[in-house]
Amino acid sequence: MSRRTKEFKDYYSILKVSQNSSQEEIKKSFRNLALELHPDHNPDDPESEEKFKEVTEAYGVLSDPLKKNEYDRFRADYHAGRTTGSSNFHYSQEDIFSSMF
Incomplete structure (x- = not known):
């Protein structure tokens, strides 16, 4: 069984x-x-x-179709035991807030 190095964040649960x-x-x-x-x-x-x-981090990923698609693949792999909990999602806080207003 693989060793999980970082806690997995379930962005769907975080945003309910x-x-x-x-x-x-x-x-x-x-x-x-x-x-x-x-x-x-x-x-x-x-x-x-x-x-x-x-919550802001979760929205930053799930509100962007490309990041959401990448996250969904990562999440499926994580739950299948094919990857660890670490991930590399990058986004700008300014991008998130500018898309809201």
């Missing part, structure tokens, strides 16, 4: 959507979670910033 969700559903869930978890709305929760970053 299914793999079959539309881009509209993914965006709606992201917006709701981002508002709920934003550090400015949770000044007494030291974990809110980390949760917000995780």
Whole structure:
């Protein structure tokens, strides 16, 4: 059995959507979670910033069709035991926010 070097992040679970969700559903869930978890709305929760970053990372991948396709292949390989939990998804935070507004 392969040794998993880094915890796998299930972006669908993080955004509380299914793999079959539309881009509209993914965006709606992201917006709701981002508002709920934003550090400015949770000044007494030291974990809110980390949760917000995780939700933003998940949206950054699932909102981009190419990254989502790559992630879906990686996720399938991970669940089949053909890869470790480490991944290399790169995106710009500015790209995410500019696509929202």
